[in-house]
Amino acid sequence: MRIQLESADPSHSTATDLLIVSLCEDGTPLAGPAARVDQALGGAVSRARTAGLISGKLGDTYLLPTGGALPQPVVLAVGLGPLAEIDLFRLRRAAQAAGAAALAVKPGTVSVVLPVVVGSPWPAAAGAEATLVATAYGLYRYTAYQGEPSPEVRHLYLLAEGEGGQLTEAVRRAEATATGVALARDLVNTPPADKRPLALAQRIAALGSEFGFEVEVWDRAALEEMGAGGILAVGRASSAPPAAVVMRLGGESGQALGLLGKGITFDSGGLQIKSGEGMRTMKSDMAGAAAVVGAMAGLARLPRRTPVVAVAMCAENMISGDAFRPGDILRMLSGKTVEMANADAEGRLVLADGVEILRRQGVRGVVDLATLTGAQVVALSDIRAAAVSNDQGLMAEVALAADGAGERIWEMPHDDDYRHLLDSRLADIRNVSASGASGGGLITGGLFVGAFAQDLPWVHLDIAGPSFKETEKATGTPGGTGFGTETLIRLVAG
Secondary structure (H helix, E strand, O other): OEEEEEOOOHHHOOOOOEEEEEEOOOOOOOOHHHHHHHHHOOOHHHHHHHOOOOOOOOOOEEEEEOOOOOOOOEEEEEEOOOHHHOOHHHHHHHHHHHHHHHHHHOOOEEEEEOOOOOOOOOOHHHHHHHHHHHHHHHHOOOOOOOOOOOOOOOEEEEEOOOOHHHHHHHHHHHHHHHHHHHHHHHHHHOOHHHOOHHHHHHHHHHHHHHHOOEEEEEOHHHHHHHOOHHHHHHHOOOOOOOEEEEEEEOOOOOOOEEEEEEEEEEEOOOOOOOOHHHHOOHHHHHHHHHHHHHHHHHHOOOOOOOOEEEEEEEEEEOOOOOOOOOOOEEEOOOOOEEEOOOOOOOHHHHHHHHHHHHHHOOOOOEEEEEOOOHHHHHHHOOOOEEEEEOOHHHHHHHHHHHHHHOOOEEEOOOOHHHHHHHOOOOOOEEOOOOOOOOOOHHHHHHHHHHHHHOOOOEEEEEOOOOOEEOOOHHHOOOEEOOOOHHHHHHHHHO
C-alpha cells in the first residue's frame, strides 16, 4: 500500500473510492479539511450528527453518499469520542475502526482527512502518523488463499494542512510501519503447512533481498555444530528441521540492539499434546518472529539511529518416537543444562539459544517477543502484552516505544522472590516451575529466558494474547495483528 500526502482541500484531492472524516461526540464543530468536506456536501455531515444518525462515539461509523460533490463517491464518518478525552491512543482506535468499516465498500483507494483536535498537545505530524498507520491496520486484508479476493487497497492518501516537511516525514514513517505490520500479519496468517521452519527461513531470506537487510540462515547442521541444544530438541520430532535466521541492518553509530523472535511455526504441545481446540490457532506461535521480521522490513525503509541484529528461531514442536521427553536434560548453546519438565514449554528453549546467539554477536541489549504462555492471556487477556526485564533503562525505552505505537504492555516483577521456582536438583535450571508450585507461569516463563541473558540488558515481551484475535472487529481481518512490530520500529528508529 502506498501512502501519500494530498491537498488539504477535499474538492481538489485525488479521486478515490472513499473519504474518511472524523468528528467528536460532544458537538464540537468540524475544523480544517473536515469542515470543508461538510461544506462541499451542503452540511450533510453536520445535519446527520444533529439528527443522531452519527453519534460521534469513539469508533462509531456512518456512510454518506457524496452525490458527485467530491472526487470520492462515499464519505465515511467516524467518531472520536468527547473532545476532552481524545488522545493519540483513541485517535488510533478511531482510525482503525474507520479502516475496518471501509472494507464494506471494497475500496481500492482511500483518502483520510487528518483530524484537527483543537487544543491537542501533540504536533500534527504525530497525529498524522498515528492516523495513517491505524487506518492501514484497519484496511488490511489477507487474501492469499482466496480464489476471487476483494480488491486490495493500493493507495492511502492523507488530506492535511500545515507543517509540510514534518508531515512528509510522518507519511514516510507511516508507510514503512504499515508495510512492516502487514508483512508480520501475513506471516502469522500463512497456514502452518506453508511456513515450516526452513520454508519460513527461506521466505525471510527472500524478504531480506526485497527490502534490503542482510540475512543468514543457519540450518540444522549448523545448529548441531554450534551445540544449540534447545532449538534442536524442540525441532527433532518434526520432519521439517529447525533453523535460526540472523538478520542485520547497519546504522550510523553505536552498538547494535538485539531483537529476538520465537518462531514456532506450529505447536502441537509435543508429548504433552494440546487439545484440538488448543492447537487450532497454533499457526500463530511464530508471531514473535513475524513481528521481528516485519520490523526489519519497516526499518530498512527508514533512516536508522542504531544498528540492529535480529534473530528468528524457527522450529516445529511435533510428536514422534524421537520427541524430547519430560525428564530429559538438555545442554543449551550457552552450556547451561535444562531439566525438561514440560514439552509444551518449548518456546523458552528456542529463545534461550537465541539469546546466546545475540550475546555472541556483541549486542548492547536484547528485546525478545514470544507467544510464550497461556498465563499471559489469563492475566492480561488480549489487551496488553506482559513484560519482564532485568534492566530498567532498556525497559523504559521499550515502554516509551510501545506507548507511541499504541501497543499496551504491563511490566511484571523480576526479582529473587520468583527465581527459586525454576530451581532444579538435576540441572542448572528447570523449564517450568517445580511440581507443586502454584501460579507465576507468566513470570517464570520470562525469568527462564532472563537466566540466559544474565547481565546483558534484556526485555521479554509475552504477546500471546494481543498477537492473534479472531473476533476483534476493529482489526479488520481476524487473525494475526502484527503486535510488537511498530514498537520495535519505534525503539530502533526513534
